[in-house]
Amino acid sequence: MRHPPRSVVLLVSAAAALLGSAVAPVVTASGATPACTVEYTVSNQWDTGFQGDVKVTNNAAAASSWSLTFDFANGQKVTQGWNAKWSQSGTAVTAANESWNGALASGASLSLGFLGSWSGTNAVPVSFKLNGATCNADAEPTTTASPTGEPTDPPGGGGGDGTAPELSVSGNKLVDSTGATRRLLGVNRSGGEFMCVQGYGFFDGPVDDASVAAIADWDANTVRIPLNEECWLGLSNIKPEYAGDNYIAAVKDLVAKVEAHGMTPVVELHWSYGQYTGNSAGCSDVHATCQKPMPDAQYSPAFWSSVAGAFKDDRAVAFDLFNEPYPDRATSTTTQAWQCWRDGGTCPGIGYEVAGMQDLVDSVRATGARNLILAGGIAYSNDLSQWLTYKPTDPTGNLVAAYHLYNFNTCATEACWNSTIAPVAAQVPLVAGEIGENTCSHAFVDQAMKWFDDRGISYLGWTWNTWDCSSGPSLISDYDGTPTSYGIGLRDHLRALNG
Known part of the structure; x- marks a missing residue:
């Protein structure tokens, strides 16, 4: 988003x-507050x-x-x-x-x-x-720290002993190592894409075990973790304390906590380098301070080579190549947009050299990583109409179509889903990596989740952050898992699926 x-x-x-x-007062051993x-x-x-x-x-x-x-x-x-x-x-x-x-x-x-x-x-x-x-x-x-400084579980914390599954593609389904069909159902945990580049820290809000346990308590099985390529690569414009090895260690720590509760971590490139001031530009900054229309050839392949190298021995981690491509806003034709999406290079309307989805798939696979890869379509991942035509080549066969859906998107009706999304989901696994609505309610996502359920499609709610709903769909009002009126829809639905 x-x-x-x-x-x-x-x-x-x-x-x-x-x-x-207000919080409940702590009562001491003597009974006094x-x-x-x-x-x-x-x-x-x-x-x-x-x-x-x-x-x-x-x-x-x-x-x-x-x-x-x-x-x-x-x-x-x-x-x-x-x-x-x-x-x-x-x-x-x-x-x-x-x-x-x-x-x-x-x-x-x-x-x-x-x-x-x-x-x-x-x-x-x-x-x-x-x-x-x-x-x-x-x-x-x-x-949540021991006397030696090592993290421990807080009182009442989850401290789960679950095992996150190793997933792969089988036809249009995701399966685990036993061959059982799986769906990715859960939430996004935003913060890793912006806190570091804005100079505040690694994540927005706590990422201790208790906060991750609260996600699992919703019966979620997946957490999508947006990242910033400049912070991961340790580029000079990022404060050193939030860059390179420090940032990587923080991401690895969160990934480990997610897996400890039996949930699938999806690490995702959200903000990237490259100056774009054209149609629908989110910022004029060359640095990774907003959503760009496409990944950049200068740093994005290096980002994925490094990320894949870090997690290639952990097949439970999935890779989401790029948050919301929108080359269609820069180019003059849909064909040009899809060609730019897959092949990159010099794309009309985009002033920097683009890394296409094929470039990023190649960067991941060159490390030997066989992890699941997600690739979102154009129009902010809301258009998959030609995804099958321009599908990148993946030698491992573990490529998944990613889709984003909000009530304000162009393709936000069942008629559109039936004509453009269902055909893709019939051929390859489909993960709606972000779903949400900006009404502070859940009528739209309720409709969407039912449509996805009927077709065995995965989906992840945006977002597990305590923001006011006027700034974007926020699932919670407290990191203990207290839902917003919008979040109640996802929480109750996930629990009902496992009820």
Whole structure:
């Protein structure tokens, strides 16, 4: 989906949280409610650095300003942070309110975060104070890191022992290693495509085990993970802490968590390099800051060579080549658009050298990877009318047609689906990698899911993020899996399928 700039949405979400996201108070061992409650999470960690997320709830009287303090025990250092003014003196860390988020109502929660450095041991802080009052009194703070800094399951977390299936193509079906037919049914987890290039982090919201377990609790079996090629490749315009090996490690960690709950991870190239200012341009930036009409020949093949090399020994991971191609908006004829889609090169209306779907398939297979590959059509993956005609050659036979469907798309009626989608689904497996509607309800996706179910087609809801529905279809209002009115449709449908 062509979503709005997340830098704006992040500020709106943060402001909403500060204005009163009430949570149930923590009762201490003595039965009293502490003045404040802190949840400290190490959401990502690499050789010398880590990302810390802090959620603090004010259980006392309302305050016009706030200051949270805690101590590190092993020489960790805060290098930068967000949603607070971060400072450190020796081992003592202070996070004070910004000018725009000083008001903290009783029962309200704050979501803060920072990047830090560590060496040897990364023990979690054990004592927090909000405006001088001790938090989590008579109780240990909730954490998702062990005293050695290694991630562990939070209290009540999923910690699943499932096994994600190795999938392959058999006719127009997906099958596992036993030959049983499978469908990919689940959600998108947006964030990996924009947070790094905007300089905020790796993902939007928590990606700890509890948040992944919440997805599995909807009876989802698949999580699609959008990525950014510049962040993966570690190009110079990306902050080093979010680039290259650090970004790759964060993606691998999320993939492992998804698989640990028996779900299929689909890693996908969402934002890519190349300057495009033509019809329907999402941005004028040459860098990977928005959806481009096609992958670029300069970096996209290298991206897929690297990604495939990273996951070729894990056949449970599927590869989605490119989010939403739209060469049809740049070229003058549909034939030119489909030729550009498959063959790349110099495409009419696109100012950079294009990597076609065949180029990307070849890049993946050259590594020896036999993983499942998804290829979306033109018109933002909403047009598959000539997908079979221009189908790339895959020597392994594990190529799948990908389709995106929203209520505002051109092909959003059963008549269109019957004439253009059903013929493709009769020949090859079809995965609707994004479905959704912008009505904050689920009448349209209910209709679409029934049509897909009747034909054995896979589908993934957009998106498992806590955005306001006015900025795009958001399935949840909290990462514990609390659904929006739109998300209720997908959640209840998935549960009914397995009921």
